Amino acid sequence: MTEPMISMNQIEKSYQMGENMVHALDHVSLTINDGDFLSIVGPSGSGKSTLMHMMGCLDKPDSGEYVLGGSHIDRLKDRDLAVIRNQKIGFIFQNFNLLGKLTAVENVELPLLYRGIKAKERRARALVCLEQVGLRERAGHLPSQLSGGQQQRVAIARALSGEPQILLADEPTGALDSRTSGEIMDLLTALNEKGRTIILITHDLHVARKARRTVSIRDGRLWEGEHI
Amino acid sequence: MNLMTSIIMAFRNIRANKTRAFLTMLGIIIGVSSVIALLAIGQGSSKSVANSVNSLGTNLITVNITNTDTHFTMDKLNQVGKVYGVKSVAPVLSGRDTVANGSTSSQVSVTGTTSAYMGIRQLTVADGRFISSFDENNRTKNVVLGSDTATTLFGTQSPVNKSILINGERFNVIGVMNSKGGSMGQNSDDAVYLPFSTAQRLLKTTYITQFYAQADNQGDVNWAVNGISRLLSETYSSTDDYSVVNQQDVMQALSSVTGTMTMLLAGIAGISLLVGGIGIMNIMLVSVTERTREIGIRKAIGAKNRDILLQFLIESAVLSMLGGALGVALGILAAQIYAAATGGLAVYSISVMAFAFLFSAAVGIIFGVFPAYKASRLSPIEALRTE
Ligand SMILES: Nc1ncnc2c1ncn2[C@@H]1O[C@H](COP(=O)(O)OP(=O)(O)OP(=O)(O)O)[C@@H](O)[C@H]1O
Ligand SMILES: [Mg+2]
Numbered sequence: 001m002t003e004p005m006i007s008m009n010q011i012e013k014s015y016q017m018g019e020n021m022v023h024a025l026d027h028v029s030l031t032i033n034d035g036d037f038l039s040i041v042g043p044s045g046s047g048k049s050t051l052m053h054m055m056g057c058l059d060k061p062d063s064g065e066y067v068l069g070g071s072h073i074d075r076l077k078d079r080d081l082a083v084i085r086n087q088k089i090g091f092i093f094q095n096f097n098l099l100g101k102l103t104a105v106e107n108v109e110l111p112l113l114y115r116g117i118k119a120k121e122r123r124a125r126a127l128v129c130l131e132q133v134g135l136r137e138r139a140g141h142l143p144s145q146l147s148g149g150q151q152q153r154v155a156i157a158r159a160l161s162g163e164p165q166i167l168l169a170d171e172p173t174g175a176l177d178s179r180t181s182g183e184i185m186d187l188l189t190a191l192n193e194k195g196r197t198i199i200l201i202t203h204d205l206h207v208a209r210k211a212r213r214t215v216s217i218r219d220g221r222l223w224e225g226e227h228i
Numbered sequence: 229m230n231l232m233t234s235i236i237m238a239f240r241n242i243r244a245n246k247t248r249a250f251l252t253m254l255g256i257i258i259g260v261s262s263v264i265a266l267l268a269i270g271q272g273s274s275k276s277v278a279n280s281v282n283s284l285g286t287n288l289i290t291v292n293i294t295n296t297d298t299h300f301t302m303d304k305l306n307q308v309g310k311v312y313g314v315k316s317v318a319p320v321l322s323g324r325d326t327v328a329n330g331s332t333s334s335q336v337s338v339t340g341t342t343s344a345y346m347g348i349r350q351l352t353v354a355d356g357r358f359i360s361s362f363d364e365n366n367r368t369k370n371v372v373l374g375s376d377t378a379t380t381l382f383g384t385q386s387p388v389n390k391s392i393l394i395n396g397e398r399f400n401v402i403g404v405m406n407s408k409g410g411s412m413g414q415n416s417d418d419a420v421y422l423p424f425s426t427a428q429r430l431l432k433t434t435y436i437t438q439f440y441a442q443a444d445n446q447g448d449v450n451w452a453v454n455g456i457s458r459l460l461s462e463t464y465s466s467t468d469d470y471s472v473v474n475q476q477d478v479m480q481a482l483s484s485v486t487g488t489m490t491m492l493l494a495g496i497a498g499i500s501l502l503v504g505g506i507g508i509m510n511i512m513l514v515s516v517t518e519r520t521r522e523i524g525i526r527k528a529i530g531a532k533n534r535d536i537l538l539q540f541l542i543e544s545a546v547l548s549m550l551g552g553a554l555g556v557a558l559g560i561l562a563a564q565i566y567a568a569a570t571g572g573l574a575v576y577s578i579s580v581m582a583f584a585f586l587f588s589a590a591v592g593i594i595f596g597v598f599p600a601y602k603a604s605r606l607s608p609i610e611a612l613r614t615e
Contacts, residue, residue: 053609056528058527058528058608058609058612059607059608059609078532078533079532079533079534082527082530082531082532082533083530083532085527085528085529085530086529086530087530091528091529093612097521097524097525097528097612098525099522099525099526101240101241101244110526110529111529111530113233114526114529114530114531114532114535115530116230119233158529162529162530
């Protein structure tokens with residue numbers, strides 16, 4: 001049997017809010033295989049983003065075990081987490097999170113930059129990624145010169161440029177109209193068909209149903225399937 | 229992430245915020261440019277002072293007799309001439325008087341002295357000859373003109389063998405000196421020279437109040453000064469009755485003054501650069517806060533703490549180096565303008581410029597460390613949460 005891509009076991013994360021504790025993640029266990037397309041649904045404040053940050057190695061759990069691609073994340077240092085983020089994970093955010101002072105292609109180059117790849121190769125690989133999302137001719141534009149849908153496509157190209165095994169998308173269509181979000185979802189579906197593991201956080205059940213598997217989260221607890 | 233990319237990125241950030249970058253650098257610019265300008269002007273003026281002192285004559289010793297009761301005579305002066313280390317001596321008796329050629333007249337310095345004066349003061353003859361011992365012994369009414377006096381009284385004509393009036397008395401011009409320029413309040417061009425004995429009679433004195441001595445060489449200056457002092461102490465009981473000033477002492481005093489000035493300037497510069505550094509730190513801290521989200525994004529994408537630290541450190545180093553370079557340029561410009569406006573001298577030293585530049589770079593790096601460290605320690609999720 002092949003090892004799962006992501007294996008979370010009894011993950012806990014809580015925040016102290018004045019007097020009371022908020023259990024953002026309450027003993028969450030989840031296994032995701034290589035090539036899966038998983039959607040995570042849940043109401044606002046249920047812990048979706050917290051879970052994604054955990055999966056994306058941006059944060060460490062208070063307790064529990066997290067193994068990603070064979071590495072025990074809960075035991076790694078910040079420095080090694082940065083390397084894992086850089087090599088294994090591509091983030092896509094609701095508000096795109098492009099760097100406003102950099103052009104589209106420079107934004108796409110960033111993961112390669114932190115990997116120490118030479119400028120020429122960086123540029124070439126970034127352009128290929130922009131081509132994939134259909135924005136090759138917008139390479140020199142600043143994010144402010146692009147529409148929301150185009151910015152999100154640049155963000156997807158950036159997530160792809162480091163050729164990570166996993167794409168983590170936190171409400172990638174949340175800021176887009178239905179037609180544009182359809183295009184973005186088609187792009188993600190196509191990427192999954194090419195073998196990428198995709199984890200998608202969303203409010204929108206229509207969007208969630210594009211995924212092959214859905215889990216629900218409420219008050220930090222996780223259930224298999226749609227429970228909204 | 230490689231260094232070159234970081235530097236390019238830093239320049240891009242600076243360009244995107246030109247006004248702010250300029251204000252950030254202002255402290256450094258002012259600090260560096262004031263050091264460069266003040267030191268250039270300071271070194272220029274001390275150099276021109278040194279030039280003046282040297283132009284008075286090398287290995288020069290000036291003796292003033294202030295006691296008017298016990299007269300210093302020519303005999304005693306001849307004894308001074310025999311002191312070990314003394315090459316030659318020349319008495320001087322000077323005042324200001326009106327000299328005239330026909331209707332043209334001028335107020336000039338009238339100096340009575342002997343033939344040795346020319347060598348001691350390093351003057352050279354342009355036309356005719358200088359005062360000789362014959363003139364001295366016979367109290368001739370011969371006179372030698374400084375170059376300015378000659379031009380004033382005679383224009384382009386040669387004054388030699390013509391006559392002038394000094395205070396109404398007629399003198400025969402025997403020579404004209406080459407121009408030497410003014411130095412330290414004495415202008416040897418705007419002067420006339422008479423035999424010492426003639427001047428004594430003209431001014432109705434019989435004794436010597438001032439004379440110059442020249443040492444054989446630089447190493448003998450102290451011997452000569454000591455010998456002269458010993459000789460004078462035989463005549464005068466109190467050291468207040470005379471002064472023996474050696475030109476090297478004057479030079480040393482001047483250079484210690486410039487040394488002190490340089491230290492003071494360096495101190496002021498240090499303080500202003502420190503203030504500039506605090507300015508950089510302040511702006512960098514603001515910039516870290518403003519760019520919290522950017523830091524979060526970079527970290528999510530795989531930037532290590534070290535990458536973020538380096539990015540901000542390079543940015544403050546680039547800012548301060550740019551400020552340092554602009555400061556050097558501005559300092560040179562200011563000194564140049566000063567020199568042009570006052571006719572003074574501005575002396576630039578590469579080492580001062582290099583030091584000021586490197587110091588400002590160091591200030592930028594040192595004061596950039598704290599903001600950069602702060603940036604590098606930001607938690608990526610906290611950073612991503614801020615809008
Ligand atoms: N840094 C924090 N400090 C305190 N509480 C936090 C922090 N981060 C998250 N929380 C809390 O944890 C819970 C889960 O937050 P999370 O952002 O994961 O929700 P979400 O499901 O992504 O919501 P949304 O759909 O609105 O984005 C919330 O109650 C939130 O207030
Ligand atoms: Mg969220």
